[in-house]
Amino acid sequence: MPRGTYPWDYNNNPNMHQTKSMPEIWTDIHAYTGEFFLDETQFYESIDFFGVIPPVYYQGIFLKGIMFTQGADILGVLCPELRELFHIINCSYSASYPHTTTCDGYFCLFDYPEMEAWFRETYPERSDKVFIRGEESDFVNEYMFMPHRHIPRDMDLLTVSTMQEFKNVGVLGRALKVLRDKYPKKQFKLTWVIGKEFGLNHTELVPREMVVMRDLEKVLKHINDYIHFIPKVPHHELPQVYSRAKCFALPSLLEGRNRASREAMCCNTPVVTFKDILKYTRGNELYIPEGAGLSAPEFDPESMADTIYETITNYQDFTPRQSYLKEWGRQNFMNMCIDRFPVYANQLPGFTPKQHHNNLWLDMAVQHHYGLSLHDYVYGKNIPLSRVKGIEAIKQLVKTYQELLNNQPYSVEQLQQHTA
Amino acid sequence: MPQGIAPKDYFNQPSSAKPLNEIWQDIHNYTGELSADDDLITLQGVKTPVELANDIDWFVVLPPMVYEGTFIKGIAITQAADWVIDQFPMVRELYHVVASSCFAGYPWSTQADAYLTCFDYPQMLEWFKQNHPERARNKVFIPLEKADYTHEYRMAPVTRLPKTTEVITISSFERFKNPELMAQALKIARLKYPHSPFKLVWVVGQEFDLNLEGLSERHRQSWTKMEAILEHISDYIYFIPKAGPYEVSQYLSQSKVAVLSSFIEGKNRFLHEALSCNIPTIHFNNLCQYIRPEGTPYLPPNSGWTCAPEAEALADTLHHARHHYGDMTPRQAFLEHGGRRRFLNTCMQVFPYYAQRIPGWESQASPFENEWLQLAAQWSTGISLWDNLYDARPELSMARGLTAIEQIITPQKELLSTPVG
Numbered sequence: 001m002p003r004g005t006y007p008w009d010y011n012n013n014p015n016m017h018q019t020k021s022m023p024e025i026w027t028d029i030h031a032y033t034g035e036f037f038l039d040e041t042q043f044y045e046s047i048d049f050f051g052v053i054p055p056v057y058y059q060g061i062f063l064k065g066i067m068f069t070q071g072a073d074i075l076g077v078l079c080p081e082l083r084e085l086f087h088i089i090n091c092s093y094s095a096s097y098p099h100t101t102t103c104d105g106y107f108c109l110f111d112y113p114e115m116e117a118w119f120r121e122t123y124p125e126r127s128d129k130v131f132i133r134g135e136e137s138d139f140v141n142e143y144m145f146m147p148h149r150h151i152p153r154d155m156d157l158l159t160v161s162t163m164q165e166f167k168n169v170g171v172l173g174r175a176l177k178v179l180r181d182k183y184p185k186k187q188f189k190l191t192w193v194i195g196k197e198f199g200l201n202h203t204e205l206v207p208r209e210m211v212v213m214r215d216l217e218k219v220l221k222h223i224n225d226y227i228h229f230i231p232k233v234p235h236h237e238l239p240q241v242y243s244r245a246k247c248f249a250l251p252s253l254l255e256g257r258n259r260a261s262r263e264a265m266c267c268n269t270p271v272v273t274f275k276d277i278l279k280y281t282r283g284n285e286l287y288i289p290e291g292a293g294l295s296a297p298e299f300d301p302e303s304m305a306d307t308i309y310e311t312i313t314n315y316q317d318f319t320p321r322q323s324y325l326k327e328w329g330r331q332n333f334m335n336m337c338i339d340r341f342p343v344y345a346n347q348l349p350g351f352t353p354k355q356h357h358n359n360l361w362l363d364m365a366v367q368h369h370y371g372l373s374l375h376d377y378v379y380g381k382n383i384p385l386s387r388v389k390g391i392e393a394i395k396q397l398v399k400t401y402q403e404l405l406n407n408q409p410y411s412v413e414q415l416q417q418h419t420a
Numbered sequence: 421m422p423q424g425i426a427p428k429d430y431f432n433q434p435s436s437a438k439p440l441n442e443i444w445q446d447i448h449n450y451t452g453e454l455s456a457d458d459d460l461i462t463l464q465g466v467k468t469p470v471e472l473a474n475d476i477d478w479f480v481v482l483p484p485m486v487y488e489g490t491f492i493k494g495i496a497i498t499q500a501a502d503w504v505i506d507q508f509p510m511v512r513e514l515y516h517v518v519a520s521s522c523f524a525g526y527p528w529s530t531q532a533d534a535y536l537t538c539f540d541y542p543q544m545l546e547w548f549k550q551n552h553p554e555r556a557r558n559k560v561f562i563p564l565e566k567a568d569y570t571h572e573y574r575m576a577p578v579t580r581l582p583k584t585t586e587v588i589t590i591s592s593f594e595r596f597k598n599p600e601l602m603a604q605a606l607k608i609a610r611l612k613y614p615h616s617p618f619k620l621v622w623v624v625g626q627e628f629d630l631n632l633e634g635l636s637e638r639h640r641q642s643w644t645k646m647e648a649i650l651e652h653i654s655d656y657i658y659f660i661p662k663a664g665p666y667e668v669s670q671y672l673s674q675s676k677v678a679v680l681s682s683f684i685e686g687k688n689r690f691l692h693e694a695l696s697c698n699i700p701t702i703h704f705n706n707l708c709q710y711i712r713p714e715g716t717p718y719l720p721p722n723s724g725w726t727c728a729p730e731a732e733a734l735a736d737t738l739h740h741a742r743h744h745y746g747d748m749t750p751r752q753a754f755l756e757h758g759g760r761r762r763f764l765n766t767c768m769q770v771f772p773y774y775a776q777r778i779p780g781w782e783s784q785a786s787p788f789e790n791e792w793l794q795l796a797a798q799w800s801t802g803i804s805l806w807d808n809l810y811d812a813r814p815e816l817s818m819a820r821g822l823t824a825i826e827q828i829i830t831p832q833k834e835l836l837s838t839p840v841g
Binding site for chain 1: 802
């Protein structure tokens with residue numbers, strides 16, 4: 001990680017289509033991935049395991065579970081048993097389709113039939129994968145990230161982002177300057193959660209982060225008049241931060257599955273992006289759902305400033321959480337994953353598209369093996385079954401699953417043969 | 421509690437020659453509700469109202485909520501509705517208070533908004549409205565027939581436990597539980613099927629010892645009668661004095677069959693907990709026969725067996741069930757009709773109030789799935805509707821005693837004055 005050539009040009013140029021054809025653009029974007037690969041031993045203990053549904057054997061039917069990771073390439077070799085138990089979805093952590101072939105599904109950000117057809121034709125060795133629309137259905141825990149009723153919205157503008165150039169925080173800084181010039185009495189200030197501890201002297205910042213900092217200092221001169229820095233916030237405290245903001249800004253043009261903007265919507269905070277965010281990988285689809293925020297029409301600071309102003313001054317008119325949960329959130333994500341793998345339509349009793357959270361058979365099957373409801377598995381309540389990190393933890397988890405399933409009349413292999 | 425006259429004639433007699441109207445009168449002449457006016461004779465002695473106040477249950481099915489400028493009342497169940505309302509009059513501004521008689525008849529509460537009933541029985545309801553208009557007035561009736569408040573994830577099969585118990589019952593030695601009839605059935609089963617002997621595991625629900633210390637005089641009499649039938653009672657029955665909720669699900673999960681020998685009950689919790697733990701049940705076919713319409717079973721199909729209300733039939737059914745318990749699908753049968761989400765749906769659907777106030781009500785068959793309700797629950801309580809319903813924060817969803825009830829409702833008063841979302 002990373003692998004391939006990062007498409008830098010696309011970070012701050014929304015007009016690449018003026019000089020390149022769409023297949024050329026897609027080739028650029030899909031040349032890069034943020035996955036972990038087998039030769040990258042330094043990332044072995046960073047591999048994620050997110051369980052969507054667990055494997056079950058119930059009333060004579062064996063059903064694989066569904067999990068996702070960014071390390072399928074490594075898991076396929078070091079933990080081959082995982083694939084006997086789960087459909088593995090790999091995530092590139094960028095705008096591209098993943099590169100690995102040792103998985104069953106690919107996260108893609110949006111359903112974009114033209115790009116998908118191009119991809120399948122251009123990369124036939126990777127074309128047998130199930131495509132999971134990751135942007136419209138992600139794995140933010142909507143019950144952990146929710147608004148706090150007793151916290152006043154006392155922050156104007158919030159962003160949660162690393163200090164990297166591709167995040168375009170420089171544009172946001174310039175937008176702050178425009179806002180201050182246009183509306184001097186409002187004194188709008190940005191709160192920036194950076195996700196990294198650093199102090200007054202910036203000694204913890206690496207050179208590429210210092211470039212961003214220097215640029216902002218140059219634009220704003222007195223940076224502390226415009227930005228309130230919060231170096232790092234524990235994950236469990238983030239909902240309180242989001243709940244204080246009237247507007248969340250995401251100024252980048254190229255992203256993977258941007259978690260912060262989803263978490264903000266979950267906390268009922270409207271989101272502002274550029275209209276051109278991920279324009280080459282989403283076709284005509286919206287980046288944020290209707291009612292959840294606004295898009296700045298032009299990729300320039302003034303357009304961003306005007307859009308932020310409109311959002312902040314009308315923040316109560318937006319319905320970000322409601323809009324988000326219509327299609328997104330873990331429950332919808334689970335439903336979509338099950339819908340996309342054809343095996344479930346054939347083998348899951350009572351299969352009803354988009355209603356698997358109400359599937360009695362599945363709920364009883366999960367209860368039978370794991371002693372908890374399907375709902376509690378999906379939301380990871382007090383159980384180390386659905387979320388672990390690192391190859392050793394994943395190997396141990398696979399053993400646990402095998403033990404839980406094997407405490408039946410059949411071995412896992414026999415269960416698969418039996419079901420087949 | 422108890423108020424009225426217990427219908428003892430129906431405890432041990434399988435049927436009655438009385439007309440239905442008279443039977444209903446007898447049954448509804450008794451309630452298990454708690455009253456602030458009376459002392460209660462308990463196993464441990466007489467409890468004064470002051471002491472009884474600590475026994476009042478308060479189950480929150482739906483918390484009160486405010487969202488986007490709309491306030492909706494919650495729903496709570498108690499066996500002391502009038503007492504709670506007298507003590508905290510504003511509770512009716514926050515909740516629809518649902519009274520439970522903890523028995524077969526309709527409750528006696530006059531101030532509750534709704535009555536829990538065992539079955540949807542239009543003829544009996546009509547009789548009740550005519551004969552008790554002061555109680556029936558302005559009441560909503562919530563039949564538990566297709567909705568039960570058993571926590572289906574707490575009372576769930578404990579997997580990987582071997583079936584070491586043949587038959588289990590969870591029941592007191594009260595006369596209406598027919599302990600003698602159970603003993604007779606065990607005796608007959610041993611004589612009739614000598615090559616397939618078994619012991620009944622009996623969870624009594626109260627502490628007592630080898631010397632029967634802990635049992636009331638009334639319960640000792642039951643014991644003595646059982647002993648007279650069985651001679652060596654421990655050859656037939658393995659007693660477990662008392663068990664907590666988790667232990668109950670373990671005991672049930674280890675069992676092949678659950679049996680109940682009473683003729684009249686309310687909404688018997690043990691049978692539903694057994695089904696929720698995937699244990700098939702046996703009960704007499706006359707169980708609660710006068711409070712359910714003809715043709716309506718006490719439990720859903722595929723949940724177990726029924727038999728004629730006599731000892732030999734019970735003995736035969738026990739023998740059969742022990743060898744065919746795998747034929748039934750009790751948990752599935754139960755969850756197709758019961759479980760807390762269905763209970764919430766049933767409760768909300770009988771109050772027209774919710775349909776009038778909750779946006780998007782018409783578009784969802786299940787109120788639990790209603791988007792507005794989900795968002796409102798999260799906004800008002802800080803946890804999801806699911807977590808409210810399944811006791812993720814028990815201090816919000818259940819209380820015992822007036823002091824604990826007050827601790828739930830006092831912070832909720834704020835919702836009435838800040839209707840913003």
